[in-house]
Amino acid sequence: MQYEKSLNKPYLVDGHMHLEHGDLSEEYVMRFVEEAVKKGIDEIDILDHTHRFVEFRCCYDHLRQYKPQEEWLDGQYNLCNSIDEYLELIDRMKQKQLPVKVKFGLEVCYTPDTEDMIRELLSHYHFDFLTGAVHSINHILYDLPFSRELLWNRVSADQIYHDYYEYVMKCVDTGLFNRIAHPDTIKLFNIYPKYDLKPTYEKLAQKIKEKGMLAECNTGCHYRYGHKDIGLSDELLRVFVENDVPIITASDAHEPEYVGNYIREATERIEACRNEYQNI
Ligand SMILES: [Zn+2]
Ligand SMILES: [Zn+2]
Numbered sequence: 001m002q003y004e005k006s007l008n009k010p011y012l013v014d015g016h017m018h019l020e021h022g023d024l025s026e027e028y029v030m031r032f033v034e035e036a037v038k039k040g041i042d043e044i045d046i047l048d049h050t051h052r053f054v055e056f057r058c059c060y061d062h063l064r065q066y067k068p069q070e071e072w073l074d075g076q077y078n079l080c081n082s083i084d085e086y087l088e089l090i091d092r093m094k095q096k097q098l099p100v101k102v103k104f105g106l107e108v109c110y111t112p113d114t115e116d117m118i119r120e121l122l123s124h125y126h127f128d129f130l131t132g133a134v135h136s137i138n139h140i141l142y143d144l145p146f147s148r149e150l151l152w153n154r155v156s157a158d159q160i161y162h163d164y165y166e167y168v169m170k171c172v173d174t175g176l177f178n179r180i181a182h183p184d185t186i187k188l189f190n191i192y193p194k195y196d197l198k199p200t201y202e203k204l205a206q207k208i209k210e211k212g213m214l215a216e217c218n219t220g221c222h223y224r225y226g227h228k229d230i231g232l233s234d235e236l237l238r239v240f241v242e243n244d245v246p247i248i249t250a251s252d253a254h255e256p257e258y259v260g261n262y263i264r265e266a267t268e269r270i271e272a273c274r275n276e277y278q279n280i
Pocket of ligand 2: 016107252
């Protein structure tokens with residue numbers, strides 16, 4: 001854990017939040033900054049999803065074969081802004097003196113089928129960081145209200161977890177990303193596989209470490225979906241700590257008021273896990 005020398009307080013980072021329910025405006029970004037100040041967060045990292053931007057439309061065509069997904073894609077702010085608007089906003093924000101550190105990136109929805117498109121598109125832009133994320137398996141989104149009907153009621157949990165981690169590992173292998181988003185959100189509905197996930201976690205940890213990436217401890221599952229874990233599961237957190245994987249805390253805030261949500265608790269959990277491991 002990083003400490004600010006004078007205060008001896010942990011350096012708190014919220015590494016994942018979205019502007020996607022608001023305009024790409026300076027005023028809207030400032031609401032996130034103000035919330036970070038209020039909650040004592042030292043750094044915020046803003047990353048809108050690629051599904052906000054028209055340039056990435058081709059990466060979502062495969063989801064349109066299912067009606068609820070097509071409707072979801074056509075919803076508010078999805079595929080409606082140009083990435084240039086976002087880049088211009090970033091430029092304007094970087095001219096300002098802000099009370100907390102602010103970075104700007106993208107959360108890139110990864111699938112093996114769209115990897116080539118993603119690689120080509122990303123080669124045109126520069127961001128402070130890029131976060132790779134798996135949100136769909138075999139062209140079906142796993143984390144939306146309609147996902148139960150489309151996916152969870154039709155496919156076994158063993159198969160879903162197997163496919164999910166195959167995608168997550170491929171996402172890491174691409175070398176395109178600095179960070180891997182929420183590496184166990186597949187647990188969001190509290191449905192678990194029958195097989196032991198430990199060997200998968202070990203393999204994933206080694207890959208993330210090899211690529212020099214950060215793994216998120218994302219608290220979104222806790223307060224957005226009511227899952228008991230404040231971020232990573234105890235088991236995956238432990239595997240990351242044992243493999244010396246760098247971990248970044250993240251709220252996945254979709255509204256300014258959720259900036260910094262459970263970041264202090266997640267930071268303390270990670271620190272406690274590291275201390276426990278070192279003391280064995
Ligand atoms: Zn995500
Ligand atoms: Zn997100």
